[in-house]
Amino acid sequence: MNRRKFFRNAALAAAGTTLAAGCNKIFDYVKPGDQGTGLMKRVLGKTGFKVTTLGLGGQAALQWTPEGVDPVKIILKAFDRGINYFDTANSYGPGQLNYGKAFRQKNLIPGLAAYDNELRRSVFLTSKTAGRYASDAVNDLHRSLSQIFGNDDGNYPAGAYLDMMMIHCLETRKQIDLVYEGLDDPGSGETGALAALRDYRDGTNLTGLNQGNEKLIHHIGFSGHSNPSVNMHMIQRDRTNLLYVMLVPVNANDKLMFNMQYNVIPLATAKNMGVIAMKVFADGAMYTKPPQWSTGPEHVIRTVGSEELPSNSLIQYSLTTPGVHLAITGIGQISDNSEECQLYKNLEAAQILSEGLTEAERTAIEEKVKEVTGGDTNYFQDPALPLTAPKEVIVAQYIEDSVRKVFIIWHTAYAADAFIKSYEIWRDGTKITEIPYYPQITTDPFRYLDTPGDQIAHTYIVKVVDGKGRVAESPPATLGQI
Numbered sequence: 001m002n003r004r005k006f007f008r009n010a011a012l013a014a015a016g017t018t019l020a021a022g023c024n025k026i027f028d029y030v031k032p033g034d035q036g037t038g039l040m041k042r043v044l045g046k047t048g049f050k051v052t053t054l055g056l057g058g059q060a061a062l063q064w065t066p067e068g069v070d071p072v073k074i075i076l077k078a079f080d081r082g083i084n085y086f087d088t089a090n091s092y093g094p095g096q097l098n099y100g101k102a103f104r105q106k107n108l109i110p111g112l113a114a115y116d117n118e119l120r121r122s123v124f125l126t127s128k129t130a131g132r133y134a135s136d137a138v139n140d141l142h143r144s145l146s147q148i149f150g151n152d153d154g155n156y157p158a159g160a161y162l163d164m165m166m167i168h169c170l171e172t173r174k175q176i177d178l179v180y181e182g183l184d185d186p187g188s189g190e191t192g193a194l195a196a197l198r199d200y201r202d203g204t205n206l207t208g209l210n211q212g213n214e215k216l217i218h219h220i221g222f223s224g225h226s227n228p229s230v231n232m233h234m235i236q237r238d239r240t241n242l243l244y245v246m247l248v249p250v251n252a253n254d255k256l257m258f259n260m261q262y263n264v265i266p267l268a269t270a271k272n273m274g275v276i277a278m279k280v281f282a283d284g285a286m287y288t289k290p291p292q293w294s295t296g297p298e299h300v301i302r303t304v305g306s307e308e309l310p311s312n313s314l315i316q317y318s319l320t321t322p323g324v325h326l327a328i329t330g331i332g333q334i335s336d337n338s339e340e341c342q343l344y345k346n347l348e349a350a351q352i353l354s355e356g357l358t359e360a361e362r363t364a365i366e367e368k369v370k371e372v373t374g375g376d377t378n379y380f381q382d383p384a385l386p387l388t389a390p391k392e393v394i395v396a397q398y399i400e401d402s403v404r405k406v407f408i409i410w411h412t413a414y415a416a417d418a419f420i421k422s423y424e425i426w427r428d429g430t431k432i433t434e435i436p437y438y439p440q441i442t443t444d445p446f447r448y449l450d451t452p453g454d455q456i457a458h459t460y461i462v463k464v465v466d467g468k469g470r471v472a473e474s475p476p477a478t479l480g481q482i
Contacts, residue, residue, distance in 0.1 A: 055085030060330025110159030
């Protein structure tokens with residue numbers, strides 16, 4: 001099969017679906033073992049919630065609405081087609097208000113006579129705060145509930161809640177320090193966003209900001225667009241497993257940048273976190289939008305892919321990236337013509353198993369996207385790094401029961417465009433052990449115990465090896481004789 005035919009047919013081959021009329025098609029794909037019919041779902045990490053593989057993103061026409069487009073109809077159509085993950089944020093302009101209008105039509109406002117509690121429990125609603133401090137995060141939480149479930153006057157009905165509140169767009173370690181501030185001793189001074197969100201998840205008032213002991217969110221998550229090492233640090237700082245979900249860019253040009261799929265996603269997977277892929281189309285830069293942040297309706301893509309780069313291949317690449325549970329895409333256009341309906345085409349493509357593409361097929365998509373776009377799309381990610389050496393290597397020794405013991409200590413290496421395979425410990429130019437790679441799940445370093453059986457001086461090096469056989473090594477660390 002040639003590349004063009006592969007890209008055109010990938011969605012149908014993987015999902016076993018049949019084209020029908022426009023966005024009114026309801027897919028009948030059933031994952032083996034599931035009961036009944038409906039869209040494919042995956043369990044979103046330790047939330048335990050089964051989410052559809054495609055979620056509705058909160059930007060595109062929901063935020064910047066082109067003339068002639070009704071954003072509420074997009075939300076309603078997503079509901080009607082069975083999508084059960086809905087994304088928005090306080091920074092998305094009128095997006096939350098658009099959800100509020102749609103929720104009223106779907107009887108999802110608690111306290112009203114026709115409130116459909118069963119339907120509300122069947123969907124997963126996420127909003128986000130850019131606040132780093134507790135008070136800002138609480139204000140954003142209340143604003144989300146007021147705009148979606150209330151009248152945008154600061155109030156919200158009893159029984160209103162978000163399934164998740166995310167701390168949005170973390171860019172630096174300093175920001176992470178701020179959001180963790182006071183988590184272990186809330187109320188002792190300036191408090192970060194995490195302590196406040198924990199209060200509103202648990203119904204506690206440790207921060208003094210939840211005097212009604214309300215439970216307004218079910219889960220806490222975060223997003224980060226640019227730097228995998230920052231996202232990794234956010235997870236490594238989380239010693240009490242507060243973080244349940246991570247939202248990061250995952251698309252076919254990811255490996256051309258400081259990539260998410262070989263750095264932070266394996267760490268999130270090791271902690272059983274849900275992983276959501278965003279920027280599947282690089283915020284439209286895979287097509288006609290300049291590679292820059294969107295600012296208005298003119299940046300909303302309203303077509304379905306292109307002949308050179310069908311959208312189904314991009315969605316399927318993200319959804320077959322190991323560790324990813326669902327992808328969210330903004331929608332700029334719905335139509336009764338299936339070939340012009342972004343919602344229909346994206347949903348069709350998303351009916352794919354996590355292992356639904358081979359590595360060869362994924363590589364073919366990467367090559368095609370790079371060829372078509374020149375690889376210059378992921379403006380939101382940091383530039384690529386080579387495979388980096390293990391960090392902060394330290395050696396320390398002591399005598400115990402007349403036996404010399406040497407600890408070799410190091411922090412994680414960062415991957416380039418291939419997975420990390422292993423670490424190697426070398427003593428005086430000879431490899432003494434090879435350790436299969438496992439993510440560094442906390443801020444505590446890796447440790448290896450060596451018993452050289454002598455008292456002479458030694459020099460140690462820690463090497464990292466990736467899936468392409470490349471090696472990066474630490475500077476030598478020397479121990480004197482004892």
